[in-house]
Amino acid sequence: MSVLEGGKISGRQFMAVLTMVRLVPVTLVFSMVTSASNPQDAWIASIISGVVAIPFAMLIARLSLKFPEKTIIEYSQIILGPVLGKLVGLVFLWFSIQTSVNIIRALGEAYAIAIMPETPIQTFMIMLAIMSCYAARSGLEVLSRLGEDTLFIVGFIFLVACVLPYNAMRLENLLPVLAKGMSSLIPPVVASLGYYSQFIMIGMLVPYLAKPEEATKYAIYAVLISGFLTTAGCVSVVAALGTTANSWTLPLFSLARLISLGEFFERIEAGIMAAWTLSTGIKLALFLWAISVGIAQLFNLKRYEPLVFPLAAVFIPLALVAFESMVDLEDYLSKADAVAAVIIAVAVIALLYVGLGVRSFLFPGKEKYR
């Protein structure tokens, strides 16, 4: 039992924060739509990546369940030994830091593009970071409860945005299916899997579950819920925006701009902005918490809370200098980052499983590591 974090979270809260992890920035830039040469098939890519992500999520959860009281930082050191294990921990932290930097910048860009073009982007980033820091310092329990409540709001807003522009939707826009062959699906599937690979965060959360044995079940639920929301988004975006779908910077936002019910219920795209802000806030809080706890565990610190604000203070300049422009960010997110994320996640999991196999071969009868 770690002394760093005493909180316990329920399975549903676990599922909610994982869903948040997946929802941004994928619904922001919609890489499945924008990186595809033919956006009609984005929904297929979304489903395929979801199907692939389920066994991936199960593998991480199963691995963590072999050490139900240890985080991925701790058990990688048990499995691979102190040197290689710490290295894996560092890779995990680096990956998480990169993700945090991406989402801070992505949300800032979304604000600057969509509603407040003249305001300096730092404003949004700093405010987001402060909000998330407070959530992260309050501990996992608080931020998970926040995540559980927010998921309903965010899910509701996304569904409303996907359903209400029905006036503008034409389902024949989804045809022809797979006009450019299966190979055209590879970039969007990889882009989507890049976001799913952030589910490696399960490794940090399992030891704090009240009932760790539920981890696999709720991880799969998280894949299904987030997969459903993004697939619904893909279908609606393509049905309503047609061939122009992959020319919009923020497809979901442009989709919400089309909502007009009886000349009364319209101009509700600020709701989308709110949903993005909430989900990015929760995700950033979770990542800040995980990175702080990870660093504390890696370097044997007694408390993680003092790390949160400095980390955020580093992330903001990083987010500012890492990308030249929104185009740069989108290009990075849908290409390099996606590929790197998949490789890192798969390599870490594979390495840990191989290590586990070697250990049980060398020291039979010691499968329990409690």
Add this chain to the structure above:
Amino acid sequence: MKPWCILRAAATVLLVLAVISSAGCWSRREIQEIGFALLIGLDHAAEEGKVMITVHIAKPFSLLAAGAGTAEEKAYWQVSSTGRTVFDAWRNLRQQSPRRPFLHHSRFIVFGEEFARSGIREALDFFYREGEVRETNFVVVAKGAKASEFVWGEYELEPMPSRGALGVIKQVAQELSTIVMVTLNDFLQMMEAEGIEAVASRAEQVWRPPSQDPRGQLKNEVIAVSGRETGAAAFKGDKLAGWLDKVQARGLQWVRGKVRSGILLIEQPGKENKLASIEILRATSTVTPKISEGRPSIQLKVDAVGVIGEVQEYLDPMASEEIWASMERRMAEAIRHEIEAALDIAKHEFNSDIFGFGAAFARRYPKEWDGLKRKWDEEFPKLDVEIEVKTIIRRSGLTRRSMQLVRRKEEV
């Protein structure tokens, strides 16, 4: 003090400063500093190579007065501005407007005929990039006028021309179906997609000579210029190719399956020169592309349901089954006539696939379309369109048999 505490204090101060500096809303817009633009029109400016935009900006104070029924002045301000690009012209408007013009509430994008004929691709980018213009704006092309002239038109019952035009367009689209109602989102998709050419609403200027009849006038006020919104503007690429009149526009709407309602006039069976008005209740269409022996063809099925709305001569549908069936046949014939009128002008005059037949091939035969699209300009005018119209007349209103008013009186 420990160094740790200093760091912490410094960080806190920094963050507090950040919060204070961003206090309030940076990009705030106070409502009394905004001029709401209600429509935006595009023309060539008098100077070579410049565009001219025309907007109507609402005057909130006189709008209130108009509500009270004491309008002495127009409820809007029409202003034009020029620039090398649309954005340039839009920003140049600041030189004339004491309030910041705001396009979020605009309802129309109006293109002047001359401007539309010379191509609009360059001008369109502003409308979907800048973000102030909603994709739900309607796209209208003014026939025989500049956009800046067309928007002079005022409408009775509405103080704002934009609301007046919107009302007319909605009425025509719902009750007559003789106009195409195209939002910017639809328009962009039609422009971008392969195998379909764009259409937009057609609008004309109507000049009314000042009336000499003083009856019932408290004040000598008449609207001299008004607008009439019917028909469609057909594009080829980004250039205006020509106009569809009311009949042709409804023909297009039959193919697109967008006919909501309308009146079809048919000759009453067995009665010469007497008309029956069939009210269209609803209609659907199916476009099935076919490729046989390398030759593309289209099978078009239209299903329409109508009711008898009016007959000019005695009608007793119970007298023989043939009467009802004959009216349905004539209704189908009338619909086919409208579709053929639209097909004819699109194929032979514009050579512009406004029906999206090419897009239907692209969906159904993506591989064959790859070869077809290169020679679509030659193929489209030769395209066989097999039209099948199925009509059902459901009801005959509150009357089953006509009353024999005239005959009875003659007998007396």
